[in-house]
Amino acid sequence: MSSFDEYILSIQGLILRFYTYEGIVEALDGVNLNIKPAEILGLVGETGCGKSVTSLSILNLVPPPGRIEGGEITLREGEKTINILEQHEDFLRKIRGNLISMIFQEPRAYLNPVFTVEEQLGEVLVQHRLGELLNSTIQKIDMELEKADKLKRHLLMLHKKLCLKMLKNPRSLSVRVASKIPLVNGFKSKLRMEIRKKVVELLKDMEIPDPQRVARMYPHELSGGMAQRVVIAMALACNPKLLIADEPTTNLDVTVQAQILHLIRVLREKYKSSILYITHDLGVVAELCDRVAVMYAGNVVELADVYEIFKNPLHPYTRALLESIPRPGKEFKSIPGTVPSLINPPSGCRFHDRCQFAMEICNKVKPKFIEVGKDHYVACHLFGGGK
Ligand SMILES: Nc1ncnc2c1ncn2[C@@H]1O[C@H](COP(=O)(O)OP(=O)(O)OP(=O)(O)O)[C@@H](O)[C@H]1O
Ligand code: SF4
Numbered sequence: 001m002s003s004f005d006e007y008i009l010s011i012q013g014l015i016l017r018f019y020t021y022e023g024i025v026e027a028l029d030g031v032n033l034n035i036k037p038a039e040i041l042g043l044v045g046e047t048g049c050g051k052s053v054t055s056l057s058i059l060n061l062v063p064p065p066g067r068i069e070g071g072e073i074t075l076r077e078g079e080k081t082i083n084i085l086e087q088h089e090d091f092l093r094k095i096r097g098n099l100i101s102m103i104f105q106e107p108r109a110y111l112n113p114v115f116t117v118e119e120q121l122g123e124v125l126v127q128h129r130l131g132e133l134l135n136s137t138i139q140k141i142d143m144e145l146e147k148a149d150k151l152k153r154h155l156l157m158l159h160k161k162l163c164l165k166m167l168k169n170p171r172s173l174s175v176r177v178a179s180k181i182p183l184v185n186g187f188k189s190k191l192r193m194e195i196r197k198k199v200v201e202l203l204k205d206m207e208i209p210d211p212q213r214v215a216r217m218y219p220h221e222l223s224g225g226m227a228q229r230v231v232i233a234m235a236l237a238c239n240p241k242l243l244i245a246d247e248p249t250t251n252l253d254v255t256v257q258a259q260i261l262h263l264i265r266v267l268r269e270k271y272k273s274s275i276l277y278i279t280h281d282l283g284v285v286a287e288l289c290d291r292v293a294v295m296y297a298g299n300v301v302e303l304a305d306v307y308e309i310f311k312n313p314l315h316p317y318t319r320a321l322l323e324s325i326p327r328p329g330k331e332f333k334s335i336p337g338t339v340p341s342l343i344n345p346p347s348g349c350r351f352h353d354r355c356q357f358a359m360e361i362c363n364k365v366k367p368k369f370i371e372v373g374k375d376h377y378v379a380c381h382l383f384g385g386g387k
């Protein structure tokens with residue numbers, strides 16, 4: 001693949017297997033993928049092709065009995081490159097949330113039913129952006145100091161001192177003791193006000209009407225679209241470099257889905273995060289994405305610019321997938337055959353038993369993923385994948 005300098009995340013030859021009682025599920029068979037800064041990359045493919053497990057691998061969160069048995073996932077952070085699969089759990093916890101966030105299909109599963117939106121979003125902000133919140137609290141105290149009389153000055157100076165202490169060490173003993181003393185603990189309510197302001201700002205960014213009221217709501221009071229917006233706010237609260245969205249609109253009705261897609265585009269402009277958008281809906285891909293990676297049975301088989309994929313699809317599976325989109329006045333063509341089991345998957349090219357162009361080599365040799373045009377990658381023997 002092209003120079004890594006162009007990417008914020010690169011996956012090379014990722015191999016993942018699940019060791020189940022039924023047998024070994026060869027879930028990812030050498031996946032190659034890269035994500036550019038501030039782009040929306042669509043990851044498409046039929047059910048079970050490995051979209052979700054690819055995204056879980058990026059966070060090194062594959063559940064047992066899954067095992068990553070080959071390949072590399074590299075994240076770029078400034079001048080540094082981080083090999084995700086070689087990091088310790090403590091460091092990975094910092095990456096998750098700070099550099100990479102994820103949103104899922106069912107937003108309510110990720111919201112705690114007993115806390116309000118403000119409490120949950122506030123918690124994320126405290127975990128990831130406490131420094132910024134304390135600095136704006138200190139600024140507010142400085143402004144109050146300008147107008148304060150002598151007695152109030154003493155108290156405000158104490159509040160400022162405690163904020164500065166908290167900035168150095170949020171769990172310092174003096175801060176914890178001060179939090180329990182009336183008046184002295186006023187620094188905490190000042191910080192809380194800053195958190196509330198930030199929460200409302202974030203909800204406004206999510207185009208939520210009446211954000212002050214929504215901030216006080218519990219998850220069960222939110223509509224599906226609203227709950228998904230809150231979860232997106234939580235994912236973006238720490239300004240991640242990469243946002244992974246795994247079919248986030250599947251359970252929403254079409255009008256709400258369109259609003260969320262619009263929101264994701266707006267947020268990409270504002271937050272400049274890259275987005276890996278997982279879907280099986282090619283309509284969503286056409287509307288939202290800059291580039292597309294097409295997956296089939298544990299492999300990325302084609303990767304290109306969205307216009308290129310729709311105008312000039314090369315891999316027979318991509319072509320079949322595009323032909324299977326129902327269009328008015330056009331005969332509906334489904335892909336012949338069924339998705340193969342990933343326990344003892346087909347040899348060579350995993351698409352060979354459904355491919356109308358299959359050649360002798362196809363069931364023997366796995367095609368390589370190669371660049372066949374500018375930034376257009378394909379894994380197919382028709383395009384020299386055997387070389
Ligand atoms: N915990 C698990 N144990 C065993 N096999 C698993 C496990 N999780 C995923 N797999 C297998 O890995 C393969 C890829 O699954 P994955 O969930 O990534 O598919 P997907 O492309 O996200 O599908 P969908 O569109 O239905 O969400 C599938 O064959 C699946 O059965
Ligand atoms: S490698 Fe062969 S079987 Fe696979 S998609 Fe290309 S032509 Fe079809």
Ligand SMILES: [Mg+2]
Pocket residue numbers: 051052053246
């Ligand atoms: Mg999935």
